[in-house]
Amino acid sequence: MEIDSDTENDREHEAIEKSIQSMSINVSSSDSLHEALFLVLAYLPVYELVVMSEVCMALREAVSKDVLPWLNIIVQNPLSSRLSDDILIKITSKSNGRLTTLALIKCVNITDDALQRVIQNNPFIHKLYIPGCTGLTPEGITIALEILSQQNHSLNTLHINGIYNITKHHFKTLQSHLKPALHDQKKPFLYHQYRNSPVNKEGDRNIDVEICPRCDEVRLVYDCSRATCYKQMRKVWFKADCKGCLICIARPYCNQHSNLQSSHPGDQGSSTSGFVCQICHAKFITNVDNDDE
Ligand SMILES: [Zn+2]
Numbered sequence: 001m002e003i004d005s006d007t008e009n010d011r012e013h014e015a016i017e018k019s020i021q022s023m024s025i026n027v028s029s030s031d032s033l034h035e036a037l038f039l040v041l042a043y044l045p046v047y048e049l050v051v052m053s054e055v056c057m058a059l060r061e062a063v064s065k066d067v068l069p070w071l072n073i074i075v076q077n078p079l080s081s082r083l084s085d086d087i088l089i090k091i092t093s094k095s096n097g098r099l100t101t102l103a104l105i106k107c108v109n110i111t112d113d114a115l116q117r118v119i120q121n122n123p124f125i126h127k128l129y130i131p132g133c134t135g136l137t138p139e140g141i142t143i144a145l146e147i148l149s150q151q152n153h154s155l156n157t158l159h160i161n162g163i164y165n166i167t168k169h170h171f172k173t174l175q176s177h178l179k180p181a182l183h184d185q186k187k188p189f190l191y192h193q194y195r196n197s198p199v200n201k202e203g204d205r206n207i208d209v210e211i212c213p214r215c216d217e218v219r220l221v222y223d224c225s226r227a228t229c230y231k232q233m234r235k236v237w238f239k240a241d242c243k244g245c246l247i248c249i250a251r252p253y254c255n256q257h258s259n260l261q262s263s264h265p266g267d268q269g270s271s272t273s274g275f276v277c278q279i280c281h282a283k284f285i286t287n288v289d290n291d292d293e
C-alpha cells in the first residue's frame with residue numbers, strides 16, 4: 001500500500017514538474033500565449049500596461065501597436081507625479097482619436113493646454129476623471145468641455161474634486177456641458193464607497209462635486225450612510241439635513257452609526273467614541289418616537 005502511494009506521489013510530482021516546464025516554455029515562446037492575456041490589456045492602467053509589455057515580445061508588440069489597450073487610459077500612482085504634458089499627448093495619441101476614458105488621478109503636472117489638446121484630438125471621450133490634477137484650472141476644464149461641445153459631443157462623467165477655486169458659476173457651466181445622468185440621481189453618494197473606488201461605475205452621478213447645502217461651496221458632498229436616514233431621504237432627498245461636505249460634517253460616522261448600518265440593527269448600546277451627526281442624533285436618538293418609515 002505504502003509503496004503504491006509513494007509511486008503515485010512520484011508520478012504526481014513528475015506531472016507537476018512537467019506542467020511547470022511546459023508553462024515556462026509557453027511564456028518564452030510568445031506565439032503560445034493565451035489570448036485572454038491580450039484582452040486583459042484593455043483593462044489595465046498605464047503602469048501595469050508598461051509592466052506587461054516587458055513580459056515578452058508578443059505582449060510588447062500588443063501594447064505598442066494595438067489600439068485597444070489605449071482606448072481607456074488610467075494614470076495613477078506611481079506614475080501620477082511623473083506624467084508630463086508631452087507624455088500625456090504621446091500616450092493618448094496611441095488611441096488614434098478613439099480615446100473614450102481618460103483618468104488622470106492626481107497628475108499634478110498636467111496643464112490646461114495639454115488637456116484641451118487631448119480633448120480636441122479625441123472627440124469620442126465620454127469619461128474624464130481628473131481629481132487632484134492641481135495644474136488644471138476650472139476655466140481650462142470649461143474650455144476643454146466647450147471644445148467637445150463644438151464637435152457635438154459631451155461627457156457622461158466628469159470628476160474634478162481637488163481642482164482649486166471651483167466657483168458655483170464654474171460648477172453650473174461645467175454641468176451644463178455634461179449629458180444628463182441616465183440613472184437614479186437619488187442613489188446616495190456615500191463616503192466609504194467613494195473612498196474605496198473613486199473612479200465610479202455606470203449609474204452614478206455625472207459630476208462628482210456639488211454645492212454643499214451647508215457651506216455653499218463646491219465640494220464632494222456626501223449623503224448620510226445611516227439606513228434610517230436613507231429611508232427619510234428618499235422622500236425629500238435634496239432637503240436632507242445630514243448631507244454635507246467633509247468640512248461641514250465629519251465622516252466616517254462614529255461607531256454607533258456603523259453599528260446601525262450593520263446586520264445587527266438592534267445593537268445600539270455600544271459606546272460612542274467618535275462623531276455623531278447632530279441631525280441624526282436629534283432626529284433618531286433623542287427623539288426615539290420619530291417615525292422612520
Ligand atoms: Zn459644506
Ligand SMILES: [Zn+2]
Pocket residue numbers: 253254255256257258275276277
Ligand atoms: Zn453616529
Ligand SMILES: [Zn+2]
Pocket residue numbers: 224225226229242277279280
Ligand atoms: Zn443622517
